Amino acid sequence: MKTQEIADFLSAELVGDGNIEISSVADLHKAAAGQIAFLEKGKEIGDSDAACIIVPIGFDPGAHDAALIFSANPKLAFALIAPKLFSKESPRFWHDTSHIPTNSEIRANFVGAFVVVGEGSLVGEGSELNDGVKIGKNVRVGTSTVIHSNCVLYDGVSIGNNCVIHAGTVIGAAGFGYVKDGNGEYHIFPQIGIVVIEDNVEIGANSCIDRGALGETRIGEGTKIDNLVQIAQNVRIGKRVVIAAQTGISGSTVIEDDCVIGGQVGMGDHALVKSGAIIGSQAGVLPGKTVRPGVWWGTPVQPLDEYKRQNAHVKGIERLKNQVKELTKRTEE
Amino acid sequence: MKTQEIADFLSAELVGDGNIEISSVADLHKAAAGQIAFLEKGKEIGDSDAACIIVPIGFDPGAHDAALIFSANPKLAFALIAPKLFSKESPRFWHDTSHIPTNSEIRANFVGAFVVVGEGSLVGEGSELNDGVKIGKNVRVGTSTVIHSNCVLYDGVSIGNNCVIHAGTVIGAAGFGYVKDGNGEYHIFPQIGIVVIEDNVEIGANSCIDRGALGETRIGEGTKIDNLVQIAQNVRIGKRVVIAAQTGISGSTVIEDDCVIGGQVGMGDHALVKSGAIIGSQAGVLPGKTVRPGVWWGTPVQPLDEYKRQNAHVKGIERLKNQVKELTKRTEE
Amino acid sequence: MKTQEIADFLSAELVGDGNIEISSVADLHKAAAGQIAFLEKGKEIGDSDAACIIVPIGFDPGAHDAALIFSANPKLAFALIAPKLFSKESPRFWHDTSHIPTNSEIRANFVGAFVVVGEGSLVGEGSELNDGVKIGKNVRVGTSTVIHSNCVLYDGVSIGNNCVIHAGTVIGAAGFGYVKDGNGEYHIFPQIGIVVIEDNVEIGANSCIDRGALGETRIGEGTKIDNLVQIAQNVRIGKRVVIAAQTGISGSTVIEDDCVIGGQVGMGDHALVKSGAIIGSQAGVLPGKTVRPGVWWGTPVQPLDEYKRQNAHVKGIERLKNQVKELTKRTEE
Structure with missing residues (x-):
């Protein structure tokens, strides 16, 4: 599947070479030639040899070599494209x-x-x-x-x-x-x-x-x-x-x-x-x-x-105990 | 198995036709002709097409069409009769x-x-x-x-x-x-x-x-x-x-x-x-x-x-905290 | 495996007959002739028909018939010797x-x-x-x-x-x-x-x-x-x-x-x-x-x-509650 076909399948914008053949999915930092990866929202891109990266909309294409596909939900787009890449139907x-x-x-x-x-x-x-x-x-x-x-x-x-x-x-x-x-x-x-x-x-x-x-x-x-x-x-x-x-x-x-x-x-x-x-x-x-x-x-x-409020109360019992001790002392005085 | 045989097997009283052939067990409200169901103690009978119903002792037979078998524990009676109805031994x-x-x-x-x-x-x-x-x-x-x-x-x-x-x-x-x-x-x-x-x-x-x-x-x-x-x-x-x-x-x-x-x-x-x-x-x-x-x-x-008492105590910590706060205030006054 | 060979394998001291053939491991109190057992540290030896017993260092050999092997960790020694006794490799x-x-x-x-x-x-x-x-x-x-x-x-x-x-x-x-x-x-x-x-x-x-x-x-x-x-x-x-x-x-x-x-x-x-x-x-x-x-x-x-301290506090809530009740009563007086 070519990068442009992937972008079309995802109804997403492609920036870069639409003609790269993609054969499989991979982790962003382990991807090699012919592989597509994704960048999770809010994460840094770091180094990647992926041929194509699905990035969040608004990502600055900057100086990346990879073809970039822009998606509102890169992880979802990645999950949706993955089965298309390995759907080699089992032989009958x-x-x-x-x-x-x-x-x-x-x-x-x-x-x-x-x-x-x-x-x-x-x-x-x-x-x-x-x-x-x-x-x-x-x-x-x-x-x-x-x-x-x-x-x-x-x-x-x-x-x-x-x-x-x-x-x-x-x-x-x-x-x-x-x-x-x-x-x-x-x-x-x-x-x-x-x-x-x-x-x-x-x-x-x-x-x-x-x-x-x-x-x-x-x-x-x-x-x-x-x-x-x-x-x-x-x-x-x-x-x-x-x-x-x-x-x-x-x-x-x-x-x-x-x-x-x-x-x-x-x-x-x-x-x-x-x-x-x-x-x-x-x-x-x-x-x-x-x-x-x-x-x-x-x-x-x-x-x-x-649950959280009650948990906080339980953690406060020791303090409460000390307060009561103090009060008792003062009352006795 | 005929309804009378089932009553006999359960040593239970039968009211109604003892001659109906029963082939399987079913839920009270889904039972059809040829099926036996049961009415749990304390529950309403509602509509049922069961041919035979195991009912609690004391149940008012009223105007029910089904053959009724009276049992101190209808659910148990139902569990006991069920295997008799499908015990078709597997072929060797x-x-x-x-x-x-x-x-x-x-x-x-x-x-x-x-x-x-x-x-x-x-x-x-x-x-x-x-x-x-x-x-x-x-x-x-x-x-x-x-x-x-x-x-x-x-x-x-x-x-x-x-x-x-x-x-x-x-x-x-x-x-x-x-x-x-x-x-x-x-x-x-x-x-x-x-x-x-x-x-x-x-x-x-x-x-x-x-x-x-x-x-x-x-x-x-x-x-x-x-x-x-x-x-x-x-x-x-x-x-x-x-x-x-x-x-x-x-x-x-x-x-x-x-x-x-x-x-x-x-x-x-x-x-x-x-x-x-x-x-x-x-x-x-x-x-x-x-x-x-x-x-x-x-x-x-x-x-x-x-466990229940302690659980209630834990739920009461907030109230206890407020009491101690109030007491502290009064003591300080 | 002979008792002396076992002691040698474990680099342990043997007291008693080093020439007994041991064929399998067993529980101390169920062991029979030809079996080796062990005595856990801090436990009593009781009656045993084991041919060989791995005992803690310092154990008093007293009047025991069995060959005794002395180990700093009898249970470990027993675990280590066991596979040697049944390692009959599966036939190809x-x-x-x-x-x-x-x-x-x-x-x-x-x-x-x-x-x-x-x-x-x-x-x-x-x-x-x-x-x-x-x-x-x-x-x-x-x-x-x-x-x-x-x-x-x-x-x-x-x-x-x-x-x-x-x-x-x-x-x-x-x-x-x-x-x-x-x-x-x-x-x-x-x-x-x-x-x-x-x-x-x-x-x-x-x-x-x-x-x-x-x-x-x-x-x-x-x-x-x-x-x-x-x-x-x-x-x-x-x-x-x-x-x-x-x-x-x-x-x-x-x-x-x-x-x-x-x-x-x-x-x-x-x-x-x-x-x-x-x-x-x-x-x-x-x-x-x-x-x-x-x-x-x-x-x-x-x-x-x-966890333990907090658990103790929770168990003390009832007492705390009673103290607060008492204090409130006294303050009101």
């Missing part, structure tokens, strides 16, 4: 050790070694099932979705288009719902529902998304989930939600659109996180609680401002 | 890509694709080894136990009857025990013990149960463990213990019978959790501590009542 | 179901069933790729390194010599870095860097080490990482660092040499943990923070002494 290849029953419909571009697909399953065009992926019966995987190695999709799971599921993630295992009998023994509540993952969802490695008990577990369009995350039965996550690593969401909790959830957050069951809420890492949401829009922190979660 | 099938050495004894009903079994291992009747399961040498798996896809059982692991292990779980890896030498280098302490998992244990997906160092790691009968849980070397967990997702138990800790451990709980090593203790989510148990029966909360764990 | 064996392309260079001793290796990869002598391991393209694995079953190494990952990676661990998946556009949609920032794992590193089961975004993620020599740990993109971990289970390290954070990190610790991005810091379990390090040498605790982390 089905490994002959894969097990694909005749009554499934696999249109995937790539099926790796030791892949297993169950009966009645459908995988769309342009998708990839990497080595060792295990797909149950009646599973739906959309188009251009990449399932990385050793993922397990249980029966009946449905995954949309343009999704990425990283290695070792398990989707559709039984939820952790038990009923205790009179002898203290636990009996599993039926875990026979489904999982629906909408389009453009990305899920990290070794995460777990449990199936609904009787209903469904649903991950909304454009949501991004990190590694080692636990999503329990009947959870409903909206669109464009971000969930960082090692967070756990208990059964039937609802997270509405456009929330940001930090890492190692724990949410009890039947909680409701309203659209636009931001929950800091390691926070804890009690069962049944409603978390309104805003920034939340701590266990149990409280608004960040309150 | 061994995939020809499985690797089973001649000196192992595999009586399992189902062996999936790309399963590997080590020498000297034994798997009992009615069990399932799903696709991609890797079983080491001298492993014992009991009868009617289901090992889901891509689980790994290291050498010498022993699993009882009627267990369920969900996908991606690793049992018997080396514990995390190191000894530091004079140069600050760490040397692994021998991790050559075993893991014993008793009958009726269920373990979620992507969990880890480490082998004993020199002794054993043991999970007691009827215990239920969720996804992404970490159980370290030499841990001993009693019977009918429930452990929610992402909890971690350090080496040599003992959890006695009938405890309930929330999610994301952390326990230090050599702790002792006495029978009947309930530990809230995200709590932390310090190494070597004894947790008595009762409800515990926070890090380090304290009795829930104490 | 390549399973015929493994997929190894002709342009890769695999000198491993053992390649299990259903292993997949990508093009251009190199695995050194004495290494083991256990059943179901999936290795991408252009991966480097050193000598005498053991990769346990069902691990996944993405393209370009580099692992040193004498490493152990336990089952189900995923190395080199894309980091969790996104850029939000004006419509609130997230676009992945390019995650095309590498992972470098140096020599003598051990990683537990079901952990995740993400690749660098544009740069590298690096784990230093001799570092030990437990199960279910999350290491994000561009993290740099020094030498001889210990990280316990379920800890998560966010992007670009640096942990210098000789740190000890407890379990379930969370670290924000771009933090810096200075050499020699010890961070207690469940602690939280805020993004961008520097953690100096010393012992740290809580969220956000504070020096352990401060």
Whole structure:
């Protein structure tokens, strides 16, 4: 892709040579010939051998050799152009050790070694099932979705288009719902529902998304989930939600659109996180609680401002203690 | 199964048609013809097309079309009947890509694709080894136990009857025990013990149960463990213990019978959790501590009542500060 | 190995029969003939049938039948001798179901069933790729390194010599870095860097080490990482660092040499943990923070002494409240 084509793709202004062939992206200070980099707003450009640099609007082109592309958000522009540069579609290849029953419909571009697909399953065009992926019966995987190695999709799971599921993630295992009998023994509540993952969802490695008990577990369009995350039965996550690593969401909790959830957050069951809420890492949401829009922190979660004020109060206890001591002395005098 | 047979199985009273054929369980409000649902105690019945509903004793049968089964615990009754309705035993099938050495004894009903079994291992009747399961040498798996896809059982692991292990779980890896030498280098302490998992244990997906160092790691009968849980070397967990997702138990800790451990709980090593203790989510148990029966909360764990009282005190600091300010003013006057 | 050879290997004094053949290690109280055990400093010896016991220097040999080896650190001596006793090198064996392309260079001793290796990869002598391991393209694995079953190494990952990676661990998946556009949609920032794992590193089961975004993620020599740990993109971990289970390290954070990190610790991005810091379990390090040498605790982390003092203050609020009440009463009188 030539520098001018990149500028056109980004609808951005180019200053410099529009004819340089760009083959890959790189860090600003490690880039070499043929590479494009970006300068983050507010940072110094320093030395760079990049052939092309995406710079903030208003950047002084000065004496830079590189072709410059001006963007209101250079980091975003860089993220948008990167996949264009390496989108070398995987060659259509089905490994002959894969097990694909005749009554499934696999249109995937790539099926790796030791892949297993169950009966009645459908995988769309342009998708990839990497080595060792295990797909149950009646599973739906959309188009251009990449399932990385050793993922397990249980029966009946449905995954949309343009999704990425990283290695070792398990989707559709039984939820952790038990009923205790009179002898203290636990009996599993039926875990026979489904999982629906909408389009453009990305899920990290070794995460777990449990199936609904009787209903469904649903991950909304454009949501991004990190590694080692636990999503329990009947959870409903909206669109464009971000969930960082090692967070756990208990059964039937609802997270509405456009929330940001930090890492190692724990949410009890039947909680409701309203659209636009931001929950800091390691926070804890009690069962049944409603978390309104805003920034939340701590266990149990409280608004960040309150958390900070309270924290300051706690740090002031020693001073308060000394004041009381002094007062007592004076009163006694 | 006919409605009267279900009532008989549950030793419960039936009001209505005992002759309806029930084929599956469903949510009360989504159930259709041929399905059985339940009404939770204290909830309204609303509209339902279920053919049969398990209702609390004392429920007014009124004008409901469905056959009604009366139970002291409808949710439990529903959980108990569900497996009877879908217990279609898997057909006896061994995939020809499985690797089973001649000196192992595999009586399992189902062996999936790309399963590997080590020498000297034994798997009992009615069990399932799903696709991609890797079983080491001298492993014992009991009868009617289901090992889901891509689980790994290291050498010498022993699993009882009627267990369920969900996908991606690793049992018997080396514990995390190191000894530091004079140069600050760490040397692994021998991790050559075993893991014993008793009958009726269920373990979620992507969990880890480490082998004993020199002794054993043991999970007691009827215990239920969720996804992404970490159980370290030499841990001993009693019977009918429930452990929610992402909890971690350090080496040599003992959890006695009938405890309930929330999610994301952390326990230090050599702790002792006495029978009947309930530990809230995200709590932390310090190494070597004894947790008595009762409800515990926070890090380090304290009795829930104490935790609440202290929390209220902390919230009252601001008021206390203002009181001291006022007092100081008056004293100065 | 004879008792005298063991004493010689440990450069330690032997009292008793130097000619006893020792075949394995065992717990002091479970050891039998032919086994070596150790007595921890400060503990009582009790009954033991061990043929040989490593005891602290100064231990009174008294009337013990066992051969005694005197060591300044019996536990370390025991850890050092153990691998000598079971280092029966795995027989050179390549399973015929493994997929190894002709342009890769695999000198491993053992390649299990259903292993997949990508093009251009190199695995050194004495290494083991256990059943179901999936290795991408252009991966480097050193000598005498053991990769346990069902691990996944993405393209370009580099692992040193004498490493152990336990089952189900995923190395080199894309980091969790996104850029939000004006419509609130997230676009992945390019995650095309590498992972470098140096020599003598051990990683537990079901952990995740993400690749660098544009740069590298690096784990230093001799570092030990437990199960279910999350290491994000561009993290740099020094030498001889210990990280316990379920800890998560966010992007670009640096942990210098000789740190000890407890379990379930969370670290924000771009933090810096200075050499020699010890961070207690469940602690939280805020993004961008520097953690100096010393012992740290809580969220956000504070020096352990401060944490304890503050905790004591919080516990004293009730008393303070009562003092203020009393003072107010007296002032009003």
